[in-house]
Amino acid sequence: MPELADVEGFRRVIDSVAGSEIRRVEVLDAGVVHNVSARRLESSMRGHRLGKAVRTGKWLVVPTDGPALIFHFGMTGSLKWIDDKSERHRHDRVVFVTNHGELRYRDQRKLQGVFVAKDAHAIGGIVGRLGPDALDIGASDFRSRLETKRSSIKSAMMDQRRLAGLGNLLTDEILWRAHIHPAKTTKAIDDGQWRALHRASQSVLHTAARAGHTPRGPRWLSGVRSDDDARCPRCGAGLKRTKVAGRTAVWCPVCQRPATS
């Protein structure tokens, strides 16, 4: 699930409970706690208040009046705020019990998880080299960061060092909206297509970020991409599935004509 839009949703979960004081940390599965021990996570966070979260790409940094919490959600992670007595979910891995409710890091596959940094500025060694967030990047920046990678456009868009936040679904959605084939080489994209791509990116990302997830509506590729016999929401053609940049790309053979040369 978690790409830019989903993590934006998690950011707002944190924002809505900023100020809550962590009373206890329950590490139910230490496999998701990455750069500190479970014991250290508990002792370093106890008694501190959650601040406003900052998202960059798929990373979420949560400052406190002590150390900062850092989350990456891999493919199946999420953050849940529970203010009633709901049962723990079998995939709840870390629970931050506060004075107002519980913040739960839930994750089936445990590919990423929870990190701790001295403060919100000391995240360099954890997050690595990230490009600017894909939301609200300007058209010329967008283009120059992508076109210098000689690869398929899909590969460039998913490269977190160029633009941060786009994953497999959002990338396919944007390319579909812009009528560009996912395997098209960056250097084969013309001026008009770069403009269309940027415009589609902003449109998709703003809507998805506002929703807190990539919409699955009838006008969205994401709404049909998993269907058997999936059809293009725009023209009705049968959608194609091919491997591009190591991932399954879903695209419309009519709206996104494959490269001819």
Place this chain on the structure above:
DNA sequence: CGTGTTGTTCAGTT
């Protein structure tokens, strides 16, 4: 028992 999965990283290769 295979195959696939909304992410990232690393070793090996081109």
Place this chain on the structure above:
DNA sequence: TAACTGAACAACAC
């Protein structure tokens, strides 16, 4: 160097 491929991580559905 740049980019690609496959594997690995882990868990589950089909």
